[in-house]
Amino acid sequence: MPHDGGLLQAAVVFLFAAVITVPLAKRLQLGAVLGYLLAGVLIGPSVLRLVTDPESVARVSELGVVLLLFIIGLELSPRRLWVMRRSVFGVGLAQVLLTALAIGSVAWLVFSRPLNTAAVLGFGLALSSTAFGLQILAERKELTSPHGRLAFAILLFQDIAAIPLIALLPLLAGARHLDAGEVELRDILLAVGSIGAVIVGGRYLLRPVFRIVLKAGLKEVATATSLLVVIGTAWLMELAGMSMALGAFIAGLLLADSEYRHELEAQIEPFKGLLLGLFFMSVGMSADLSLLLNEPFAVLVLTVLLMLLKLPLLYLVGHLAGGLDRVHALRLGIILAAGGEFAFVVFKLAHEQGLVDTRLHGLLVLSITLSMAVTPLLVLGLFRLFKAKPSPVSVPDEYARIDSDAPRVVIAGMGRMGQIIARVLRAQRVPYVALDTAVEMIDYGRSLSLGHMPIFYGDPLRPEILRAAKVDKAEFLIIATDDPDTNLKTAELVKQLYPHIKVIARARNRQHVHRLLDLGAVPVRETFHSALEMSHQALLGLGLNEEQAAARIRRFQRHDEEVLAAQHKVYDDDAAVIQTAREARAELEHLFDADLIENKGVK
Template sequence: MHDAGDAVSLLRDGVVLLGFGLVFVLLFRRLGLGATLGYLVAGAVVGPHVLGLVGDAESKIGVAELGITLLLFIVGLELNPSRLWRMKQEIFGLGLLQVVLCGIAISAVVLFATHSSVAAALALGLPLALSSTAQVLPMLQSAGRMRTPFGERAFSILLFQDLSIVPLITIVAVMSRNPADANGPPGWLLFIYTVLAVGGLIVAGRFILRPLFRIIGNMGEREMFVFAGLFTVIASAAIMEALGLSTALGAFVAGVMLADSPYRHELEADVEPFRSILLGLFFLAIGMMLDLHAIAERPLFVAGMALALIATKALIIFGIGMAFRMPWRGALALGLLLSQGGEFGFVLFAQAQNALLIKPEAASLFGAIITLSMATTPFLMTITRRIRAQPVDSSDREGPVADGANALIVGYGRFGQTVAQMLIAQGIPVTLIDTDIEMIDVASGFGAKVYYGDGTRLDLLRQAGAAEAELIMFCTDGDQLSAELIDGVHESFPKAAIFVRAFDRRSLLKLKDAHVDGVVREVMESAVKMARLAMKSIGIDDSEINRSEEHYRARDKERLKAQYETGDLRAARDRIITQDARPDTGLGGGGK
């Protein structure tokens, strides 16, 4: 009966934790604050200091620490040698300077503010040098800056921070006051153990793991890939633990030794769901362990230290960015973006607590400081947007001029670039207009002259020579174009043929009454081409492929006509060709 009661209790705890985690993560994502913060707050709410719905956070964090192990394995998988070499200056220059300078400076601030020992100040200060990868990367991706020079620099620093978790764990182990650790091998022997263990894991990866994954790959058993991937991580961590070394280092090395293998992407995809779930559980458990009473007793200390953390990191990263010849606005943006504490701080605080370097109350206080600093980042980025934005004026951004071009192309993204290159190859002069400053700068590096300006304004089009142009082509993203705008362009510049890139079927409906010479749906032609190539590859002859394309286009045209006439997107749904309603067309396999 006792075992049954434990099972029921475990299920109840799981329901409560997952339910609260789901609600808070969705809420915090909607507010732009990130999933990590949502998990932490959810854990604090269900924990013993608020609602008291779930207890025994220590046992849960023991299981959840597997999430950290899997995270380091994935970080190792990311370290493809060619990618490391390409980004070596940013990773080992920017990243190393950021971790070292911020770690030393914040440790000094902690030492001054707490009057603790040097070892305790380092155990608290060094982890605070790390930023939140889980928060920053989604912010970069949502802003579309991941593949820009700014995004690459931010990613390089975050990558080095992820790498530095291993030496930081080692530093905490060396400073340990725990008798259990003291009875372990001396430091020089620990170093030899580490080198031998890493070397052994690399050899095992080359001569055991790669052949094993090759066999599994040939079998085509996806479940075995998952099983083997988890075995690799846990076995590497267990070997390191048996030697008294860092389990995180074992998982990291396991990832590195498979980073340039052909199975890297498969492993990453298989392990990622387990990492996400266990990492979420880890942060829930950390939230439960936060001593809210200790935090409530010293709210000014928590707020003041959070402010000091943000200011110190922002200033140092700003200075490093300037030293690496970044524009001051970009350096400021980088400093603010990485000014918060990160999820690895909680891991290192737990290590420091186990090493008897800090008390549980200190771990709770500084965990709250990390949490508060993470909450400020989205607001800091929002309120400083105008300061960070590159000013645009006639002195540094040239507006369009009438230069006799036959064609005006508004929007020089991936779509507009293709259109422009084909026209230029035919000898047609073009004028390119866009509002994306960063894209304009990148384009200039490839020899393309793109003018800054809003190409939907009639006065700017006139300034660009639209009155004499033969073609005006709107290649912009989204569906911001309207029938009224297109009609206004036609009335103002009647000599020009107007072509529009439509985002989707809804965009087409918006332009149904507009005076436009041609509308191209964004992905339709490329999708038709893929279908043709696919049919060709399985032996269908060209005449059948042509009939299939003609049949699809005819039905799509009928559907569009019905939608134009009714204004209803759901009109003529019977014209959609589906698996269960295939028309009897006489085409191969068409069905009856």
């Protein structure tokens, strides 16, 4: 901690370092993770020495990984995990075994390390960073990409595999006792009992507890309960000698189908972000830069060797066993080639057991930290160099086969707006066809809750999909996706192919409205009418009667539409648009003032 031992000073140091370095790293497109690592290096014992005891920070920061795994569990469910079993226990197992064998063989044959030490090095360096990899994927919005999904499955298996590896360290060190069998049996029973307690508690105890707490209506108690679930589960698993992160993941998995899932996620998310940042800073603080200055060749060779061994193997596993194309397999390798946080734990215990000497332990910690620091740079450079093609989505035949007579309306996009439009059309018995590119949305739309809507998988930007949906025979195409670019491109394509059809398109903002008008579509602003209704309710609450409030809203709407039409003629001239907006604002205030005088005169 800082020299004077003040907790407040420590908080100021960490927050100041993060506020300075993380935005700078983001600005340079290096990612937040590298910013946190840099902050840790700067305030750590190797540079400014504002924090001299990284171990005390690391203990608290591990909670960031715990909270991350809990939220990951919340976003899964036992059913989805069963669907992923091939990726988790097939591809994940293959990656760990192949990588451990390759690295262990190099350590044994090339560097003449003892066999037990080589085994520890192989399995320890085979692990990648869950927090690091998922954070990079989340920043790039690639968690649902093919390499993102497989990376998550591999990382999940690695977290599970770290537990028996840690348990086997005393055995590899040769620490055998006469009562070892009893100790091992006791540890196994304790681990099984802890997992059973977490499963039973998560299934039968947590839901009633959350029901009682949320009924009390105290937000701070709900937050405390959420943290108690995660930290308490992690503590219980640690008592059993198991991974805290795995315990939190199991707890999240059990609550994934709970009605309180979204509440839990909202309560935990801010703490997860802060503690994950603290975790990465603690990794940066643990880096011994003096070792880098004294033995730069050894550190760099170990770092390069680690990534050169892991990356090709990850590529092969992703391509051959995971079914990824070459570009996505390469991206998988880049994301997971660095070492992981569990490796720090493994090598620290191995050092205590005498399997790894002090110099090698320092080299390993520094090499893993450097490999993490290099990863965002590789992602930034190589991802741009090797651009991935959109991968085909696995879609059931009945979703992809568009069976329809001549629909009067085709809806592109079945999010919240599209679903409301579809329900109105169905209530009026208007035949329609809906298209979406999210299999989950199609599955939901065809469920009993929405009454088996005619929703099909299809990208409206593909002409063959438009033909299959019989857009040429429809009277209206309603574009309701939440992506402005998709809406514009779809409107342009449809107007080229079928000039006769009337296009109604969802518009994000005024600029978007102008571009849709240029294409001959009818734009509907997605928030305009709901904002008018909210204003109407506010005016009623402020003392206006129904007639007065409705008249004010109608006048505002008519005036705004007139201004929008005037601005459409000059929307590519910023100065003219600003001048029009100023004149319109003054005119609207004058109109409302006239209404106010008129109402007083009537009274």
